Amino acid sequence: MKFGAAFLALSSFVSTALAVSFIVPGAVWTDTSGAKIQAHGGHVIKVSNTFYWLGYSNAAGIAPNIYTSTDLMNWSHFGIASTAVTAMYRPKFVSSGGKWYIWGQVNREIVTLVAPGSTPLSTAYTVTGSPELLPPDGRSFSDMGVFVDNGLNYFLSSADSNNIQINNINAGTPITIGTRVADIEGSIEAPGMFKSSGGIYYLIVSQKTGWTANPNMAYWATTLAGPWSGGTNIAPASVNTYKSQNSAELVIDGTSTTTYIFLGDVWDSTGSDASNYEWLPITVSDSTHTLTLQDFAMWTVNPTTGVVTSSGFANTTFHAADAIVGGSAVIKKRAVHNIDSFSNVTFTNVVGRGDKQWVSFQYTVNDVTAGEAHVSVNGGDPINLSQLNSRAGHYSTVPVALSLKQGANTLTFGATAADNQDFEAHLESIRVFDDY
Ligand SMILES: *[C@@H]1O[C@H](CO)[C@@H](O)[C@H](O)[C@H]1NC(C)=O
Ligand SMILES: *[C@@H]1O[C@H](CO)[C@@H](O)[C@H](O)[C@H]1NC(C)=O
Ligand SMILES: *[C@@H]1O[C@H](CO)[C@@H](O)[C@H](O)[C@H]1NC(C)=O
Ligand SMILES: *[C@@H]1O[C@H](CO)[C@@H](O)[C@H](O)[C@H]1NC(C)=O
Numbered sequence: 523m524k525f526g527a528a529f530l531a532l533s534s535f536v537s538t539a540l541a542v543s544f545i546v547p548g549a550v551w552t553d554t555s556g557a558k559i560q561a562h563g564g565h566v567i568k569v570s571n572t573f574y575w576l577g578y579s580n581a582a583g584i585a586p587n588i589y590t591s592t593d594l595m596n597w598s599h600f601g602i603a604s605t606a607v608t609a610m611y612r613p614k615f616v617s618s619g620g621k622w623y624i625w626g627q628v629n630r631e632i633v634t635l636v637a638p639g640s641t642p643l644s645t646a647y648t649v650t651g652s653p654e655l656l657p658p659d660g661r662s663f664s665d666m667g668v669f670v671d672n673g674l675n676y677f678l679s680s681a682d683s684n685n686i687q688i689n690n691i692n693a694g695t696p697i698t699i700g701t702r703v704a705d706i707e708g709s710i711e712a713p714g715m716f717k718s719s720g721g722i723y724y725l726i727v728s729q730k731t732g733w734t735a736n737p738n739m740a741y742w743a744t745t746l747a748g749p750w751s752g753g754t755n756i757a758p759a760s761v762n763t764y765k766s767q768n769s770a771e772l773v774i775d776g777t778s779t780t781t782y783i784f785l786g787d788v789w790d791s792t793g794s795d796a797s798n799y800e801w802l803p804i805t806v807s808d809s810t811h812t813l814t815l816q817d818f819a820m821w822t823v824n825p826t827t828g829v830v831t832s833s834g835f836a837n838t839t840f841h842a843a844d845a846i847v848g849g850s851a852v853i854k855k856r857a858v859h860n861i862d863s864f865s866n867v868t869f870t871n872v873v874g875r876g877d878k879q880w881v882s883f884q885y886t887v888n889d890v891t892a893g894e895a896h897v898s899v900n901g902g903d904p905i906n907l908s909q910l911n912s913r914a915g916h917y918s919t920v921p922v923a924l925s926l927k928q929g930a931n932t933l934t935f936g937a938t939a940a941d942n943q944d945f946e947a948h949l950e951s952i953r954v955f956d957d958y
Pocket of ligand 2: 832833834835836837838953
């Protein structure tokens with residue numbers, strides 16, 4: 523018995539490293555230690571059965587940061603790849619000649635880091651070679667990406683902070699930027715590329731609006747040298763790519779299907795570590811040469827079969843009309859309308875499992891700039907939903923991770939108007955998912 527009690531105490535301590543069961547675009551994502559994931563402007567590659575996520579961490583001085591996972595949901599923090607660089611944006615892995623490199627943009631030039639061993643996992647990458655501009659014109663560039671085709675590496679960049687230029691990457695020690703392959707005209711940046719199973723090359727880019735999201739677009743070609751066509755939106759223009767900017771694409775070549783995944787950043791107003799991520803599957807139409815993001819509030823992908831799932835997850839729905847309505851809010855059909863600073867909706871008996879769980883709120887607001895909806899758990903301080911999911915207010919389903927105690931919990935949904943604004947929320951329901 524004594525041993526059992528000690529074991530239980532230990533295992534409840536260890537369980538703070540909570541398994542993540544969903545990809546939730548726009549939400550705050552945590553690693554297996556419970557810390558927020560910091561891998562902005564990043565890139566995910568797969569080597570054997572492991573995914574490696576490389577991006578930059580502001581906290582570490584805009585340095586490359588590495589995470590690993592086998593399922594794209596549970597990410598373990600490996601560490602900062604190098605303390606030898608700072609202000610390195612949009613780092614990407616490049617494998618060449620048995621060595622692993624990180625290419626990142628420092629002061630509008632490429633800086634090359636090399637790993638000491640034969641694995642991408644290292645915290646001792648060192649700077650090698652000299653910073654490089656783009657051949658043949660010596661252009662500087664802003665956003666960058668990489669692409670691998672038939673074992674050859676290619677470099678994508680927003681040349682002169684404008685056109686997208688595709689260059690070869692020269693093998694050698696170290697790798698260097700090679701000849702220009704194509705130049706795609708336009709005021710575009712944030713390039714990422716993949717090749718469909720039908721053999722079409724797709725380039726995804728954003729327009730140029732700083733940290734503010736815009737409609738990202740797809741271009742296509744049958745050879746990398748072009749001609750490149752397109753410039754078609756990958757999501758309805760009004761949603762601004764679900765508030766995100768392209769960072770890279772990931773292809774899961776599964777046993778049942780091939781799944782193409784858009785990896786985007788949801789930047790805050792300064793690109794700080796408060797920024798989040800927007801990962802969504804892409805529907806590819808090789809006949810119309812268009813790409814469409816599949817807008818899922820939460821989803822999973824089986825890394826072996828490639829199969830995407832976006833519904834049927836175990837959950838319990840609570841309708842707002844069945845909850846306790848406080849103040850001047852009014853029930854209309856199954857929803858509660860006119861929730862403002864003087865009213866709220868309280869759900870009792872929300873059964874929790876004593877850990878974090880996803881709870882999705884189905885609600886709309888009159889004006890997303892006029893205030894915020896918030897939630898209070900068991901009488902705690904209200905938390906604005908936008909602190910938990912950057913989709914808050916913009917979408918009718920907003921999943922957020924809440925720590926619920928085991929047994930009955932009380933959740934109060936309320937609203938706060940910004941100064942002198944008229945803000946109202948209409949709440950349909952909440953859905954409490956069994957898992958985190
Ligand atoms: C996350 O990782 C944990 C621990 O390895 C594992 O038990 C769990 O099944 C993983 N979650 C998913 C959804 O695969
Ligand atoms: C929530 O549960 C219902 C059935 O109980 C199911 O139909 C629905 O797909 C689930 N929602 C999600 C997002 O999985
Ligand atoms: C809900 O709103 C009512 C009416 O404004 C207020 O008295 C009550 O304190 C609120 N409850 C919570 C938990 O905010
Ligand atoms: C929550 O939102 C309200 C309304 O916009 C705002 O006044 C308040 O500062 C926000 N709280 C936090 C902690 O951001």
